[in-house]
Amino acid sequence: MIRVTLPYHLRTLAGTGAEVTVDVDGPVTRASVLDALETAYPMLRGTIRDHDTKERRPFLRFFVCGEDVSLASPEDPLPEEIASGREPFMVIGAIAGG
């Protein structure tokens, strides 16, 4: 079970709380976590990454265990803390406002 935290507007879009859980078969990577997330919540397709290229949307970043992995390869394995559910995979939106 992998925990994923979402920014406010994606929670309202998906009708969830701040955190959701997904199951991933096989290697736990950013790509496989987001694949599982979009299968469970298809309304999120296109809101985090491009439908086709799978490129991250520019104003979003991904954090795991306090580290920004936005620029890492989406196929890199995520840490055991993420795979085991001890730490959440965090989708963060850029700060809006001042």
Next chain:
Amino acid sequence: MIRGSASSHIIGGVPKLKKIRVLAGTRKGAFILTSDAGRKNWTVDGPYFGGWEIYHMKGSPVDPDRIYVSQTSGWFGQIIQRSDDGGKTWSQPGLKPGEPTTTPDGMPMGESNRFVYDTSPKTGKPLTTHQWYDGTQHPWEFKRVWHLEPSPVDPDTVFAGVEDAALFRTTDGGRSWHELAGLRGHGTGSKWMPGAGGMGAHTILIDPKNPKRMYIAISAAGAFRTDDGGGSWKPINQGLKSQYIPDPAAEVGHCVHRIAMHPSRPDVLFMQKHWDVMRSDNAGEMWHEVSGNLPSDFGFVVDVHAHEPETIYVVPIKSDSEHYPPDGKLRVYRSRKGGNEWEALTKGLPQKDCYVDILRDAMAVDTLDECGVYFGTTGGQVYASADSGDSWEPIVRDLPAVLSVEVQTIP
């Protein structure tokens, strides 16, 4: 209070009052304003989709409870919402949780927010780049849906005008969208350029007498017409003169802000251009200016009275550099002669210290016997007139900046 007639019609010998539903899209959510035909007492519902930009929302003429919404965000992109019960509940008409996202042969399944430009070889056209602000060529990049135009005959068919400028269509109630690529493919696309607000296709008018004929307008490319249901398009910009482009009478490149028609006379079009209010009596083949005595012929909105095809409305804005009413006075101007001779409508509108803007999709009319006229401002007011513009009252004063206003006259 807002005055007005209580129009009614007869069902089974019992008169049934009509209802007015105003759909207001704002910078921070959608609102639905509802009144009976008296248009005196309004209920304000919303915000729906709070915090998101609602560029446009519009109901199906066939099924008024079917409402489509363009919900957008710089962070999260484009969302299409749909209601089948007049706005009580909403859903995205795409995949349901757990459904496969691809067909067995690997093709993407319908997704309500997937707008992908058609680059298929069958178009035979290089649909690749348009002009950027600095004159260089720039690839087409989808940003958002500016306008949704439901079909007059099928509640599942909707046309979407998008930025970067193109026309998309759904025939499955918004589950999937496909580009009508003939618009970009007719050959002048490389000369189109964005206006300050982006290169959006914002006006979609469907000829009620001939559904294969449609008009669209793009900032800043101009107006276009199809006579074959969207397969092929021609620029219809003859007669427009735009001093802000190298060739003021160019085939394309004009910043058309809005076009309106009366359904009984679809060959007669009225246009609010960047500067100039224009008129065509031959389906856009030729335009002539009807700005007449307006205090400024810059503006965004233009609309036509529901029952008087020669009665039209605009809201003059001071200039392209100063997007607020001249002299701080919010005035709707009405011509009862199809242009040139205009009267200021001021009763109930602020006549001092008013510096709001009225954006291109933010005016609409109802179809009650005494035509109602409505517009929204960037200051968050939605004004209504229940007497064809003679007097006005705000329905609400403090919404987020209003991007679009549509009105439904519900039987």
